[in-house]
């Protein structure tokens with residue numbers, strides 16, 4: 001039983017819905033543990049091809065739970081090692097989509113930035129208010145945002161701690177799409193179902209190669225891409241995809 005999330009699946013798409021609306025889905029450690037454990041379960045579940053994270057109407061998540069965090073010390077954090085949980089999110093192999101309504105702040109923004117695609121409501125608000133609490137982002141925010149928008153822009157946003165509108169986030173390439181609030185779920189599921197029809201092995205090999213591009217040199221990245229290209233040829237789906245092309249029919253991919 002989970003206390004802070006709801007879980008369901010729909011036609012190959014696994015959904016994790018945050019369910020602490022009274023505190024705007026503030027992320028306590030137990031909730032993060034539930035999210036990560038469920039992500040890993042979906043990742044290993046053969047019937048799931050795409051995973052969606054979503055919040056509630058007012059918030060995706062308004063950050064780490066400040067009440068839980070306020071009495072921490074350097075040593076308690078070192079011993080708790082809370083970010084080890086977050087590192088596991090980066091190991092998820094299947095496409096991970098965030099459907100953002102309302103606030104995605106601090107750790108909530110970082111959670112969205114751990115996702116591969118972000119679909120947001122036109123009135124969504126993103127930001128890193130940590131500076132106002134006398135801390136800084138800790139779950140990768142300084143790194144993710146800088147890789148997306150560059151040093152100067154990231155510094156301005158994280159130093160000022162201001163909220164970014166969906167329009168600004170779209171402009172900077174932080175999110176993929178912005179739609180009317182009532183269409184966020186529909187648009188995310190539409191995209192998720194579209195992805196769930198693609199060859200699963202291709203999707204995961206593409207995910208690995210594209211994310212690696214942010215860290216590796218061009219040469220190293222091209223070498224990784226090449227290995228993944230060769231690996232795709234050991235899948236049945238490669239045979240099916242190419243055979244379907246020559247037979248002029250729609251391929252049926254099995255993820256094998």
Ligand code: CO8
Nearest residue numbers: 022023024026062063064065066067082106107129138139
């Ligand atoms: N933690 C705990 N409680 C929260 C949080 C939070 N992050 N955000 C909102 N709440 C609670 C409020 O205290 C309030 O509770 P109550 O009704 O009992 O008073 C309830 O949610 C509703 O919030 P508001 O009344 O404040 O709602 P508003 O619409 O007026 O304001 C805001 C919405 C602007 C989102 C406002 O709630 C706010 O500023 N929240 C805090 C945002 C923030 O500072 N987030 C960053 C936290 S630090 C962080 O994320 C570090 C990440 C590092 C990773 C963590 C691993 C340990």
